Amino acid sequence: MQDFLELAVSATASGCVYGLVALAYLLMIRPTGIINFAVGEWAMVGAFGGVVLLTKYEWNYALGMATVIAFMAAVGWATERIAVRPLVERGAPILAPILALLGMVMVFRESISVSFPPDPHAVPYPFGLGRLEWGPLGGSYQSFFIVAVSLLVFAGFWLFFEKSLWGRSFEAVALNRRAAALMGINLSRVTSVSFAGGAAVAGLAGLLVSPNVSAHYLMGVPLAIQGFTALVIGGVGRVEGALLGGLLLSFAEQLAARYAPIASGFTQGVPLLLLMLFLIFRPTGLLRARA
Amino acid sequence: MRSLLFATLALFSAVVFSQPTIKIGVITDRVGVSKPYSEPSTEGLIFGAEEINRRGGILGRKIELLVEDDQSRPDISAALARKLIDQGVVFILSMSLTPATQQQQTVTMEAKTPQMTPMNSGDTLTTQLPNPYFWQTGPLGSIQIATLLAHARAKNLKQVALITDNSDLGQLLGRFFKAGLEKSGIKVVAEEVIPRGATTASPQMQKIRAANPDAMFMAGVLTAENVLIFKAYREFGLKFPIHSSYNLSVPVYMTVAKGLIDGVTFVDAYDPEKPQVKAFEAAYKKATGKDSFNLHGYGYDGIMLVAEAIKAAGSTDKEKIRAAMQNVKYEGVMGARGMKYSFPEGKRAGFDPNGMVVRVYEGDKQGRVIYTGQK
Numbered sequence A: 001m002q003d004f005l006e007l008a009v010s011a012t013a014s015g016c017v018y019g020l021v022a023l024a025y026l027l028m029i030r031p032t033g034i035i036n037f038a039v040g041e042w043a044m045v046g047a048f049g050g051v052v053l054l055t056k057y058e059w060n061y062a063l064g065m066a067t068v069i070a071f072m073a074a075v076g077w078a079t080e081r082i083a084v085r086p087l088v089e090r091g092a093p094i095l096a097p098i099l100a101l102l103g104m105v106m107v108f109r110e111s112i113s114v115s116f117p118p119d120p121h122a123v124p125y126p127f128g129l130g131r132l133e134w135g136p137l138g139g140s141y142q143s144f145f146i147v148a149v150s151l152l153v154f155a156g157f158w159l160f161f162e163k164s165l166w167g168r169s170f171e172a173v174a175l176n177r178r179a180a181a182l183m184g185i186n187l188s189r190v191t192s193v194s195f196a197g198g199a200a201v202a203g204l205a206g207l208l209v210s211p212n213v214s215a216h217y218l219m220g221v222p223l224a225i226q227g228f229t230a231l232v233i234g235g236v237g238r239v240e241g242a243l244l245g246g247l248l249l250s251f252a253e254q255l256a257a258r259y260a261p262i263a264s265g266f267t268q269g270v271p272l273l274l275l276m277l278f279l280i281f282r283p284t285g286l287l288r289a290r291a
Numbered sequence B: 001m002r003s004l005l006f007a008t009l010a011l012f013s014a015v016v017f018s019q020p021t022i023k024i025g026v027i028t029d030r031v032g033v034s035k036p037y038s039e040p041s042t043e044g045l046i047f048g049a050e051e052i053n054r055r056g057g058i059l060g061r062k063i064e065l066l067v068e069d070d071q072s073r074p075d076i077s078a079a080l081a082r083k084l085i086d087q088g089v090v091f092i093l094s095m096s097l098t099p100a101t102q103q104q105q106t107v108t109m110e111a112k113t114p115q116m117t118p119m120n121s122g123d124t125l126t127t128q129l130p131n132p133y134f135w136q137t138g139p140l141g142s143i144q145i146a147t148l149l150a151h152a153r154a155k156n157l158k159q160v161a162l163i164t165d166n167s168d169l170g171q172l173l174g175r176f177f178k179a180g181l182e183k184s185g186i187k188v189v190a191e192e193v194i195p196r197g198a199t200t201a202s203p204q205m206q207k208i209r210a211a212n213p214d215a216m217f218m219a220g221v222l223t224a225e226n227v228l229i230f231k232a233y234r235e236f237g238l239k240f241p242i243h244s245s246y247n248l249s250v251p252v253y254m255t256v257a258k259g260l261i262d263g264v265t266f267v268d269a270y271d272p273e274k275p276q277v278k279a280f281e282a283a284y285k286k287a288t289g290k291d292s293f294n295l296h297g298y299g300y301d302g303i304m305l306v307a308e309a310i311k312a313a314g315s316t317d318k319e320k321i322r323a324a325m326q327n328v329k330y331e332g333v334m335g336a337r338g339m340k341y342s343f344p345e346g347k348r349a350g351f352d353p354n355g356m357v358v359r360v361y362e363g364d365k366q367g368r369v370i371y372t373g374q375k
Helices: A003-033 A041-056 A061-089 A096-115 A141-163 A165-175 A177-182 A187-213 A220-234 A239-259 A266-282 B002-018 B035-054 B074-086 B098-109 B141-152 B168-183 B204-209 B223-235 B274-286 B296-315 B318-327
Strands: A130-136 A135-141 B022-028 B063-069 B091-092 B114-118 B134-136 B159-165 B187-193 B215-218 B243-244 B266-270 B357-362 B366-370
Touching: A003 A041, A003 A135, A003 A141, A003 A165, A003 A187, A003 A239, A003 B204, A041 A096, A041 A187, A041 A220, A096 A220, A130 A141, A135 B223, A141 A187, A141 A239, A165 A177, A165 A187, A177 A187, A177 B134, A177 B215, A187 A220, A187 B223, A220 A239, A239 A266, A239 B204, A266 B187, B022 B035, B022 B074, B022 B296, B035 B063, B035 B274, B035 B296, B063 B074, B063 B204, B074 B091, B074 B098, B074 B274, B074 B366, B091 B098, B098 B114, B098 B134, B098 B168, B098 B215, B114 B296, B114 B366, B134 B187, B141 B168, B141 B215, B141 B243, B141 B266, B141 B357, B141 B366, B159 B168, B159 B204, B168 B187, B187 B204, B187 B223, B204 B223, B215 B223, B215 B357, B266 B366, B274 B296, B296 B318
Parallel strands: B022 B063, B022 B091, B091 B114, B114 B134, B159 B187, B159 B215, B215 B243, B243 B266
Antiparallel strands: A130 A135, B266 B357, B357 B366
16 A cells, blocks of 8 residues: 555656646647647656756746746747748648747757767756655655646646636637627737647656756757646646546556556557547546537 | 988978878767767777877878768768778778677678777677777676676675666666676676666666665666766665776766765776887877877877788778788777787787776776776
8 A cells, every 4th residue: 555655645746747748749739730749848858858957057946946847838829920930921731830840859959969968967856855755655755746836837727728818819719700800909929828838837847847857959859758648638628637647647657657467668658548548538638628 | 410310300301291191081070979989989090190190190100190070880880981091091900889890891791891999899890790800998798797707706796686767788788787787697687778868767677676686787878878877876775786887987977876876887998107108198288288098098099009900901902901900919098007909810809808997986087997807
């Protein structure tokens, strides 16, 4: 039982990271229909923001984190301006910006690859490397920190979409772009903000996970895959679906690795199996979008 | 007299510069998964080539390196080997991953062009293809495990855990480690894999904890995933000793695994007290202004060994270089004190089985040599 509770903390923390990456996808897919696989690279850039501000210049963690989030929002905004808007304005099919963003994956990765030495880089823990016992639950400080920050982010975005006029305008664009434009909603601004928000969330995910996995230039692809799988599982329609998908994915991964009576190497197939099952039997994910 | 000396030197220089260069191909990884290993090794190789050229080159001719990037992708790698051969290289040095090096062999064997990897560790590189034009001087995975086991033998291990990652090389080394352990009569009670991109190693380390091993052997080569293992080990308060592959010998662990690695033993091909190592480190620092470490040494030894072979061949004829290479003996930066690379009895893996050392992390620093060889 102690093992299970220990694993529950670790899986919840990993699930929150996957959920944040899924949320980054969702923020852009909902209003624009564009799947942006560069979210993994954005997470990587966020982690390197931590390397520069927190490791190299030893900034206060909260200030460093806020700066990284703001910087990533600017990166997302610029990405939309450079790689998406020119294509949309020329009436290109939806596949065109998706492919352009795939190209941006290489731009981000190689920019980091040539700017930093190739080895992984340490990013400091905000509360150090220690273990917290909380009732029957036990885990690293960082696990609890990731869970707390992620829950705050998800609660914030849920309130944004459910309670604010801005959030409603996002939903309106997601439901019918033409009708939303006729109602006076500025589609370009919604697209810009969705990319800025997606990049900020992805960068935060990278920053949160980087003390555990170290920042390195190849860390983006696995995060992009895990986040996308979480999105498919949870569904692209609802903020809480991203979190649910992330948690389900990480629990499946870690419980299989710990308890499944199969060789350790084979447990890597569990997330893929889960993805295939959802795509075949429930392609809309666990939570459907509201009508 | 002095003017005569200058005139002779000027004439010699003119002769040297008028000679065509000796082209040596280098296939490295500048952007792929092997970049953290390939980059410093290639820097060491380039430094070695510059040093040779400063001393006047080989056979009175300068070395010209033609460097290509294969991203550690076997499909690209073979095409690059062909391109280099078409450009007239007399030798190819392979500095990326084992599968890429293996793929290059299909070209070098057919084109009868000498090829060597000074850094790959896979045991199968010289056994899968009967390629008389290929040599390997990186320490084999089997030598690593044999050295680690020789060191661990005194500790009377009965049952151990084995952990690796899902990279090609990590899987390969894991198999060598397991075979070596079982051959020594040591039971592997837990065998775990950390997938690339994992965010935790907790489930795997829980399984190892439950198996209650006397020690844990690490065969993984992915730094970030290895750090996850150390973090889970410390978080769970585990006490069994850890013995690692040469991957722990790269200095990046001193920063990314700070506070996590004290007491971890690892196998290395680098003895910091060896005179050749001290001379190499000083010369590299003087020439580049940067510190060097073991990976630089692999590339440096590689180009020096090739230079020795070409010198011994007395020609850039590929067949003569092949014959000379098979008979070469060279004491370089890597390996225990007194170790020489050689290829006796037609063998093409040239790292001495007794040439590795076991070192221990003392605090966050790579510490002293505590064991040498397999005896």
